[in-house]
Amino acid sequence: MxxxxxxxxxxxxxxxxxxxxxxxxxxxxxxxxxxxxxxxxxxxxxxxxxxxxxxxxxxxxxxxxxxxxxxxxxxxxxxxxxxxxxxxxxxRDWTLAWTEHVHPMRFGDDLWVVPEGRQPPAEAGTVVHLTPGLAFGTGTHPTTALCLEWLARHRERLRGARVVDYGCGSGILAIAAALLGAERVWAIDIDPQALTATAANAEANHVGDRIHPQPPSTPLSDEGAHILLANILANPLMELAPRIAALLTPKGDAILSGLLASQAEEVGEIYRAHGFAIVDREIQEGWVRLDLRRE
Ligand SMILES: C[S@@+](CC[C@H](N)C(=O)[O-])C[C@H]1O[C@@H](n2cnc3c(N)ncnc32)[C@H](O)[C@@H]1O
Structure with missing residues (x-):
């Protein structure tokens, strides 16, 4: 050896x-x-x-x-x-090295993220199987975990919903949303590697027919989305406020992650100016998730 x-x-x-x-x-x-x-x-x-x-x-x-x-x-x-x-x-096989450090992770009561090569526990209900490839999004980062927690706790809202995952990375949030019942998920990213990873992970999770990876320039259908998740960073999130507002139906949810606690106030203000109310916020390891609703 x-x-x-x-x-x-x-x-x-x-x-x-x-x-x-x-x-x-x-x-x-x-x-x-x-x-x-x-x-x-x-x-x-x-x-x-x-x-x-x-x-x-x-x-x-x-x-x-x-x-x-x-x-x-x-x-x-x-x-x-x-x-x-x-x-x-x-x-050993270098491509699988990360799976040795990442164990199956649970979000909410019963949403699991399981790295390629690992087995979910026997009692696991909804399971996202994941190979992130070159894209961001394994569930180990607090900004992703905060979004997965939201998804796990809002199964009712997801059932039959149209969802946008803005900045999809590996597709982890899009896949979780589809497995929890979303009817259609647009997975948007500026990075072609992320779109490739999302398509592959969606197929591997048998939800490829409901997930549509696409660059930001491709328009969505006219109906708009009921829920949009965006785990990006404060600056792009502030720039994207008008676009995010336009993508959602009235009363639609915008779940924003990737903000540091010190940035949440400023980002919240910008979204208020674009017709959103702040419904809730959650903090993990200094990162904040803002839950907004379009008025
Ligand atoms: C922090 S990762 C999040 C990945 C995954 N959604 C998660 O929650 O783990 C942010 C992703 O957003 C993408 N991104 C950054 N700015 C963007 C923009 N303006 N429009 C679309 N995607 C963007 C990046 O390429 C990256 O894949």
Missing amino acids: NDWQQLCIHVPAEAVEVVSEALENAGALSVTYQDGADQPLFEPAPGETPLWRETRVIGLFPGTDDLRAVIHAVEQALGRPVSWETRPLAE
Whole structure:
């Protein structure tokens, strides 16, 4: 069996490129990134890799040799010492690596998200099976969890509803809505990778016929949606207020996530100005979900 090791280097976002290049030059077989300190995502443009304010840049190296020479090369390239750690790894299927860390998760009484390769518990009722691919949305991030909690607690409203998942990522929210009874779900994203991931995940969950992945420029049908979920970030959510208002039927629900507690007031004000009332809000780990209703 081959042995491998990961070298994880903690850096601020602006140093990521230099460190990645130094790791590649020093013989890393792959270089990947992880959130270093549970920080908000910097929203990536289509095709870009998301970067966090503090990022763990991870180089994969064969063997078990001491990596001090590699660390030295990284520090030379950066011009200062870095904080690092190594992790030994046995050979395995890298594409399934995330499933080893993510266990089936429950939202509300009985909505489950189960990563590819894992089994749901025998008693699980509504189960979303998920392979996120390159798209955001595994259910582990509080902003996604807040939306899944809302969906799990509003089965009655979802039954037969038309729903929009604005910023669908992996399609996790769209699929949960369809499995909980939505008749039709438009899954919108600016990133083509997200639309591909959503279509594949929808098929795998046998709801491909009710989920319609599409870019923001494609119009929806004229009827409008009863419910819209958007887990994006405060700035795009504020810009999108008129569009979100136009997509909903009167009395429609807009469920907004991806806001920091300090931003919720400002976002709420903008939506009030576009004809929404604030019905509720929920907070998890400093992130806020705003529940709005179109008047
Ligand atoms: C934080 S992820 C949310 C993914 C998933 N809905 C979830 O809850 O986990 C935000 C997604 O919104 C997309 N996005 C960002 N700005 C957007 C915009 N203006 N219009 C549509 N999609 C956008 C990104 O490409 C990304 O896939």
